[in-house]
Amino acid sequence: MPTSDHHNINTILTILTRLGPQRVLDIGCGFGKYGVLLREYLDIWKGRLEPQDWRLTLVGIEAFSHYRNPIHDFVYSTVHYGEAQKILPKLGEFDVILMADVIEHLEKPQALQLVIECFAHSPVVIISTPIGFYPQGEICGNPHEIHRSLWTQIDFPPDVIVRSVHMVSCVIFVASRQTLNSAIFALTDPVDYVYLRSRKKLGNPGWPLSAGLRLLCRWLA
Numbered sequence: 001m002p003t004s005d006h007h008n009i010n011t012i013l014t015i016l017t018r019l020g021p022q023r024v025l026d027i028g029c030g031f032g033k034y035g036v037l038l039r040e041y042l043d044i045w046k047g048r049l050e051p052q053d054w055r056l057t058l059v060g061i062e063a064f065s066h067y068r069n070p071i072h073d074f075v076y077s078t079v080h081y082g083e084a085q086k087i088l089p090k091l092g093e094f095d096v097i098l099m100a101d102v103i104e105h106l107e108k109p110q111a112l113q114l115v116i117e118c119f120a121h122s123p124v125v126i127i128s129t130p131i132g133f134y135p136q137g138e139i140c141g142n143p144h145e146i147h148r149s150l151w152t153q154i155d156f157p158p159d160v161i162v163r164s165v166h167m168v169s170c171v172i173f174v175a176s177r178q179t180l181n182s183a184i185f186a187l188t189d190p191v192d193y194v195y196l197r198s199r200k201k202l203g204n205p206g207w208p209l210s211a212g213l214r215l216l217c218r219w220l221a
Contacts, residue, residue: 003030004101008172011172011189012098016098021124022056024058024094026059026098027060027088028062029062029076031071032069032075039054039056059094066141088118089120093121096124100126101170105145106148106149111149115156119177123178124175127175128172130150161179163185165185
């Protein structure tokens with residue numbers, strides 16, 4: 001499908017807006033949801049309504065050209081159609097590369113090579129993928145929609161720093177060459193909301209229970 005899990009939107013968008021990138025590559029942009037959101041919150045939100053005033057360079061890669069639609073032509077600076085493994089080496093540098101529900105469609109060796117190539121073009125790579133493998137065939141007539149592998153934290157190159165955020169059915173990996181400011185991740189993990197809501201209900205005396213709930217939720221994730 002040319003879309004991805006809606007439960008991930010808040011976390012991914014929050015991290016991206018806090019990073020404040022000037023150049024973003026959206027690999028597997030599909031329908032263009034994240035393109036719209038990034039254009040809105042990195043340009044429109046800051047009062048830059050007219051396209052001629054936009055400052056964000058937003059590039060997309062989409063393997064299935066049939067997914068092309070007016071969103072691609074309006075919100076993206078450029079969209080390249082074809083396999084990311086072939087297109088990315090020809091592109092320049094970015095502040096962030098996003099792969100939302102993409103990596104599971106590659107065999108593990110090809111996925112690893114793509115991630116390595118991503119780090120040749122960007123210091124930060126954000127990946128969302130199903131938390132467990134499940135089979136999926138062609139959808140919308142697109143052979144690239146087949147699920148081929150399960151990507152986990154241990155699959156990243158050993159020289160990068162990875163932070164994992166576990167969502168409802170997916171995990172979001174934020175991988176970087178250097179340690180990112182912890183403020184970027186504030187309230188991006190659903191477990192933090194469990195902690196804050198329980199603290200609000202229980203007050204300061206309930207802190208041990210709130211902290212215990214947070215630890216329990218993270219263990220269950």
